[in-house]
Structure formats: structure tokens, C-alpha cells
Amino acid sequence: MLKLSNETKVGILTVLGITLLVLGFNVLKGKSLFSRNKTIYAVYKQVNGLQPSNAVQVNGLVVGSVSELNVKDNDPSQILVTIILTKKIDIPRNSVARISSDLLGVKTVQMELGNATEYLKSGDTIYAATVDGSMTDALKEQISPLVKKLEGTLSNIDSVLLAVNGILDTTAKGNLQETMRNLNTTMRHFSNTSASLSSLMDPQKGSVHATFSNLAAVTGNIKNNNEKISGILDNAKKTTDALANGNLDKTLLQFQQTVTNLNATIAKLNTTDGTAGLMLNDKKVYNNLQNSLGNLNKLLEDLRVNPKRYVHFSLFGKKDKTKPLPSDTAAVQQ
Template structure:
């Protein structure tokens, strides 16, 4: 039987469409000849997730994203259908996280929990919002970029102010200041060159002094040892008895001073009563005069007829010194 050209074209078209559908689904990791094993996860934000993106458990591929639909008209949450290609025990407390690598497509990563009960086909996973690496970097860089932008604005204002200040006269003054600075630097260099010899001599003197100390190190050590020994001996001395003795002496002196300054005592009365002092002074003068008269004229007071007659000379009115007494006897 002869097949017409139209029939051939129709068969080829159907075959091409079938291959196209099968190839497209193969590229999207869909198997049209297997039943779907779907579990679900609800996310408030899908990020860059799309259909046929991978679903992994601890980095191992277990399925793909089959479908994404909004939960309600408000589009506040989205239901993601996950088609499992392999049978994996997923604890019920596991969490689905949308991750965004630096390179490659977005994917869903399932963090396994510790529950002993496992998810069944048709169950819903708990979800966890993960900002992803790019979002983390963006969140961390945003404050820094704001600060940099503010700094650039401030720098721009500062440069504008500087440009405004740098008039022709200001620029001339600035050039003059730079020239003066160069001249001062040259003068300072000349001064330092002239003082180099003095600095070298000072350093040599310091080295000689240090060498002298090194040579006399033994004597210095001996002196330090002697001082240390003396200090130890002084520390071992019984200082308390000396202190007690000094304290007793001070107390005695204080008591004597109080007695002297007290008007009721003899010394105190003598010090404070001038009339008593004058009477005592006159009494002492009279007593001294009497003693001198006794020495000069002993026969006046002791008269023995055997040795001679009584001395009838004048009496002394004032005391005389020892030198005058010796001259009178001679």
C-alpha cells in the first residue's frame, strides 16, 4: 500500500513533537513515565528559585522543583511542590531552605531534623528563610557603602571649599611658605652638619664614661655590697630601747621646763618676780663683800692678843676680785 506524502508529513510531525516534549522534560529532569512523588514547602519569598531547580539533602540531589504557586491572592506566601526522584527518609522536623550560591542556579537545601517520624508523600516541610551568600554580602556592604558615600560627599565639599580658598593670592602665599620651608630645611641641615663633630665628641665621651664604669664594676659592686651589709646591720639594731630612752629624756626635760616656768616654784618665782631677783642679787653682793672683807681683814673678825692687835681698817663696801685680793696681800 502506498503511503501518501501528507501521511508521512503527519507522522514525522507527531514524532518530532513527541521527541521535543520528551527532550524538554528530560532537560528539566522530569520523567513522564513515572508517578510524581510530591512533598511541599511554603516560603514567604522565592528569591531566584525557578522550576526544575535542584532539591538537595546535605548536598545530595534527591529531586527537583516541580511547581510554584501562590498560596492566596495576596501573594504573601508561595507553595513549592518538590518532586522526589529518590526515596529518602526525611524527618518531620526537617527544614527547607532556599539557597543562592555565588555561581550557579538557586536550589532548595533540606536540613535534616532529629525526629524519628518521617515525611510521607503529600506532607509539607517546615521552611526557613535564608538570605543567601549574596544577600548576606549585600546586607553587610550596604552600611559600609553608605558610610563611603557620606565620606565622598564630605570630601567633595572639602575640596570645593579648598578650591574656593585657593585664590591667586592664596596660591602665591602658599608658594612663598613652601620656599621658606625649603630655606629653613637648608639652614637646619647646615646647622646639623656643623654640630656633627660636637655630637661625635659627646658620644665618645659617653662611651668613655661607660667604659670607666665597666672597669670599676668590681669596686662599685663592693661598695653596693658594703651599703647593703650596713643597711642589714642597721635593720638588726634594737632601736626601740634607744627610742624609749630618748622618750624618757624628753619627758624629764619637759617636766623640768614646766617646773621652771611654773610661778609657784622657786625657779619660776625667781624668773617671773623681778623684786625677788633684785633682793637675791643684793644679798649675794653683800655676802660676797663680807667674804672678801673676811679675807682681806681676817684679824678684824678673829682677834688673838698673842699674834697682835686688832685690825681697825675700813670695812669693804663692795666685793673685790681675786686679783685685787692678791695685790692687797702683797
């Protein structure tokens, strides 16, 4: 039996370890060791966190994985991604390799197949490569307009508050406080009014209930006396019929003639025709009548004061002195 030295054993183990290490590294990178794979390349401006061993999918089916990511021609704006296709599929040349991510942030390369009749071969490069925005980018795109609107709104609110602060000086604040106190007083009055209204609407003791009860009683009385009311209306109808069928026209004609005669009499009184017209309209007749009444008053006064002037009755024949009239005396004193 061949004996191996310890140095030989260590060398063999070292070679086996290095081989297993290389094979395991390639397996972790998604490379198949025993199948014939197709290698294609994609060029991106930025890979958005894409890492080796990330899956490559076509219509949701995993067809390969990302092998390497390198800078092309020392230009950081061009990143060359090496893609290993483990499944035997034909990819049209106008296909698009799109980098996308799921909700957990896991990156994948989605192959969107084109409609070309020529297909990519191993070693070809896809230049139609795009990157979908991440959820953070999408949120930023959605939030950015809202942030701008919020900034504008806050600016407007700040302007309004400054304007309100300028308006509400010490006097205005005092007026506002007085208004609030008046409002509180009004609300208390409203509460009292509401309580009064509730008491009025009380179904047991409220005035409204009593009013409706009285109204019901009145309507009940009208209903009970319906026959009497009908009789009264019938009598009124008979009376009006009797007036309509009677001598109402003749009575009205006589009344009209009476009014005509009265107007004629009044017209005569307004003229100087007749004694009454002269007395009412002639000033001389009025003055003569006034003088005659004055003289008659004097005669009656003289008869009262000096009755012996008109009736002589004396036992001794003594002649009394004539007394002046009080009216004449008063005229002299004036």
C-alpha cells in the first residue's frame, strides 16, 4: 500500500478545499456547474441597489440570475450587469431588461420581451435597460406636491394670523370679549325662553294644552248646536227673501224723495228768500234782532228793578225814587 506523506496529504486537502470554495462561491452566485448557460449583458446608468445572485424573471418565471456588476470603461455612468440565463429561452433583441423591486425591497431583473424576430445570443448586450423607481421614490413623487401645497397653506395661514393679530388690537379684543359676554347672556335668555316654552307645551298643565282643550270644547258646542245654527241661518235667509220680495224699492224711492226735499230746503236756507233765509244770511236782520233782544232785556230788567214805574200802588201817595238799572250802572262804572 502506497503511503503518502503528511505534506502530500495537506496539499491534496488544500486543493480540494480551494476547489470546493470556488464551486460554492459560483453556486452562491447563481452559476450552474453542470449545465450550459447563456450569458448576456445589460448596461444601466444606475442599478438602484441590484446585487449579484438577484433573480432574473420573464413573466414572473425565474430564468436566471445576476452574476456580476462592473463599471464599463471606467465610466461610472455606465454599469455593466452580467446576466446568466439558466433556462433555455429565446429573448428577442428589442427586449427590455427592467430593474424592479417588490414591497420588501428585493431587486429583480424583469425581462420584457420584444417582438423582434432575431434573438440574443450568448455574449450579446441589451442596451434597452431601465430602472423602476423604488417605493421611496414613488412616495417622494406623491408627497412632493403635497409638501409644496402644505408649505403654501402654512404661508397663507401665517399671513392670516398676522392680519388677525393686527386687527385684534386691545380695543378689538375688549369688544370681542364684550360680544362673547353678550352672547352668553343671550344664550341664558334663550335657555329661559326654552324652559318657558316647555312649560307652555306641557301636556298636563301647559297653556297650549288648555287652549286646545277649549278649542275642542268650542267645536263640540258648535257641533251640538248645529241644528240651532242651521235654524238661525234659515231664518236669516227667509228675512232677506222677504226684504227682497217686499216694498224695499218703494221705501228707498220715498227716502230718496225725502233727501231731495231736504236738500231743497237747505238750499233755500242758504239764500235770502224767506224769513229763515233772511235770518240766516242777512246781517242787518240779525243786527236788528240782536238790538230788539237787547232792548227787551233792558225792559225786563227795568220792570224788575222799578216795578212801580209801571204799576202805581200806594196808600199814602208817596212817590218812590226811580232806581237806575244795574246794567246802566255797570256801563257808567266801566
